[in-house]
Amino acid sequence: MADPGSVIAFPPPSRPCAHDGAGTDCEHCKVRLVSICAALAHDELAALESIAQPVCFAARETLFLEGDAANAAYTVTSGTLRLYRIFHNCRRQIVGFLLPGDFIAIGVDGKYRYCADAISAVTLCRFGKREFTALVDDKPNLLYRLYDTAEQELESAREHIMALGQRSARERVAWFLIHLRDRCARVDPASDTVPIPMSRQDIADYLGLTIETISRTLSKLARDKAIEILPNGVKVTDVARIERLAAA
């Protein structure tokens, strides 16, 4: 949320998915191969499935706030979330966006380390803390998967650091587009059209810039025929150019 007011509102409780009260079907889950569930043995997957609860949140709902007791782990099955922290002075830094297949872990200390809310309507697989930790204690392979996931997050955080520390506004925006495109390609067929569900304010708070700079930079790239701005995303017309900028 851009306005801090809604951030401090108490989060709504998660609720079961209306369209799917009966449980999950991991075998046919489309995020199966990219999520924490990948590379699990059949029995492990079955055990995980048995404790999974489908839940959903409407756009702009808050799942939890930084410091909340972590009652559950989640796998995103559809929609987009933003993870962020708020400073005392109301500045917000988005530390990441979650797309289908991404995972929200229960930290070692049992608290969430960031706030999370839904950008679009989202559906998730919810794993209650008690059952999940019991399962992890039982299956070292699942712990190994958690470790793997943490390392991937670390890698992504370092990429973020590189972007914020070394790149210009233009390079950051290009990097953001390419990055988002590649992550979408994990579950959707690769395409030059990148859907952008988040607002300019979200992008700005992710890249450490202002909305005006985001807007101006996108306009400039469009004027230079490198991209085309669409209602809910952009089309990368000059792929090589944008990729070069992103890698700079």
Next chain:
Amino acid sequence: MADPGSVIAFPPPSRPCAHDGAGTDCEHCKVRLVSICAALAHDELAALESIAQPVCFAARETLFLEGDAANAAYTVTSGTLRLYRIFHNCRRQIVGFLLPGDFIAIGVDGKYRYCADAISAVTLCRFGKREFTALVDDKPNLLYRLYDTAEQELESAREHIMALGQRSARERVAWFLIHLRDRCARVDPASDTVPIPMSRQDIADYLGLTIETISRTLSKLARDKAIEILPNGVKVTDVARIERLAAA
């Protein structure tokens, strides 16, 4: 290294510590309680100790480069290291400094994700990949410790992101000082005098600023009586002020 020339030089092989060829003594290790070794059972610690080799590097030596096959994990026992990545265009981003007690893990994919070199002379406990992974496979508790370590690194990376994305030069420098002070306090008694073994260039590449800005900002803080610049560090004279800046 500030100059890219030395970065691409082949790394020297690690060598046994001259002063301690006979092995390690974990029970009396001063970083024992803050490192990966903390919270291990006696038999686990003994197993870890049995595969540990003390090694050392002189200042400015490179341990490994990004992409190198990860032949070993390490625990730092003394000295300071920098971890960094280099862009194509020679820009360098330092992603972290390693102090005594810090750990270098073997990534899941078996490659190092960043370059590492010694800022001052360093000593480390080296754990060969084969023996270490065998031990991890055998002791789920050690895997859990690795997971914990990865989460701590993640936390520190997010703090870094906050700093780069939201803070001014002055705030970043204050944050750097407080952060360094607190990390030193893990092994040394807490003090207002913060040793700074790294160069201005290192600090700049860590904070996403230039050496000139680092220098100017420190000078300004000193002129304002908030700190005192010492030969190899700074003394934080106005602790409250610097802490307020750091938290901003």
Next chain:
DNA sequence: CGTGGCTTTGAGGGAGGTCAAGCGCCGTGG
């Protein structure tokens, strides 16, 4: 049709980058 939220665009200013010069320290060699 009016209102409010999000976005775009413009004008102006400031924080930090760039370029350049100078200082202090230290190791080397005359």
Next chain:
DNA sequence: CCACGGCGCTTGACCTCCCTCAAAGCCACG
């Protein structure tokens, strides 16, 4: 012993990129 050169650090002058402030456009929704 001092002269010299190199390196890291500091300081100054200037400039640029991005932020700030402001206004207007666009679109959804009541």
